[in-house]
Amino acid sequence: MTDWNRDTVPPAEVPLVGDGVTQGITRAGDTVRRPVRPFTMTVQAFLAHLHAAGFPHAPIPLGIDEQGREVLSFVPGDVPREPLPPGTAGEEVLVELARLIRGLHDAAQGWVPPHDAVWGGIPGAQVTSSTSDGEPLVVGHRDYCPGNVVFREGLPAALIDFDLAKPTSKVDDLANALYYWAPLLHPHDRAPAYVDLDIPRRVGIFADAYGMTAGQRRALVPAATRMVGRFHANMRAAAEVDPAFRRMWDDGVKDRLPRAEAWIRRHGPAITTYLTGTL
Numbered sequence: 001m002t003d004w005n006r007d008t009v010p011p012a013e014v015p016l017v018g019d020g021v022t023q024g025i026t027r028a029g030d031t032v033r034r035p036v037r038p039f040t041m042t043v044q045a046f047l048a049h050l051h052a053a054g055f056p057h058a059p060i061p062l063g064i065d066e067q068g069r070e071v072l073s074f075v076p077g078d079v080p081r082e083p084l085p086p087g088t089a090g091e092e093v094l095v096e097l098a099r100l101i102r103g104l105h106d107a108a109q110g111w112v113p114p115h116d117a118v119w120g121g122i123p124g125a126q127v128t129s130s131t132s133d134g135e136p137l138v139v140g141h142r143d144y145c146p147g148n149v150v151f152r153e154g155l156p157a158a159l160i161d162f163d164l165a166k167p168t169s170k171v172d173d174l175a176n177a178l179y180y181w182a183p184l185l186h187p188h189d190r191a192p193a194y195v196d197l198d199i200p201r202r203v204g205i206f207a208d209a210y211g212m213t214a215g216q217r218r219a220l221v222p223a224a225t226r227m228v229g230r231f232h233a234n235m236r237a238a239a240e241v242d243p244a245f246r247r248m249w250d251d252g253v254k255d256r257l258p259r260a261e262a263w264i265r266r267h268g269p270a271i272t273t274y275l276t277g278t279l
């Protein structure tokens, strides 16, 4: 493009490819365009609430464009891909992520979703609800995979892709983040920089930075164990109905999830001991 038409031609759209779940995402200038799904307007209402409640670390919802696509602000920064690069394995990353999620939960607290709210989910999933632990549910992000965390200067700075947001127990939402970032995975399935890390210690650092209560600390490992079981059942079901999930299943999820279940059964007690200080 030459300079003479710079002011009259709309910015060229650049495809954004993440984990390959959502097709047709583009960046146009300072905005992102995404296909509208049944839950889009509920997510936009939630994002608007977060900003109004003082949590700016998420895309700004900007409605629907002339082509009927969702418009969000583009969040500047770097989004890591799997396998997680070595620079993300530091404990300060866990601290910042935990603080971000605490800010999200505090801002989400008390938000009453619209009466006609529609929530997203993994295609074909059978078991989607989190188990109530007696605490009030909040709308959480529920998908803290690497591709949904924007880094700036080496630290988590914002969350994107709220497609799986819905009411959840806070502990379940934290378990989701720890699954990816502690991580709660068998060493065989971790990125190289994460293989030898002290997972109970990392979970403890995350818990301190979030400010987890004694009850949340006791509930974490049972919640994470149930969550990995749900992941396994849901990914198996999704692989039957959706080609992107079939690819992920065949490319390793089918082995990674049972290994994660076995790993957490074996090492969960050490995490609980560390978290609750009951040596």
Ligand SMILES: Nc1ncnc2c1ncn2[C@@H]1O[C@H](COP(=O)(O)OP(=O)(O)O)[C@@H](O)[C@H]1O
Pocket: 016, 017, 018, 019, 020, 021, 022, 023, 025, 032, 059, 072, 073, 074, 075, 076, 079, 147, 148, 160, 161, 163
């Ligand atoms: N609002 C945004 N700001 C910055 N980057 C974004 C934004 N939305 C999406 N992206 C980029 O596009 C990728 C895929 O988008 P995402 O919304 O996560 O879709 P998917 O459902 O495929 O995971 C993200 O990993 C990120 O790199």
Ligand SMILES: [Mg+2]
Pocket: 018, 019, 147, 148, 161
């Ligand atoms: Mg994503």
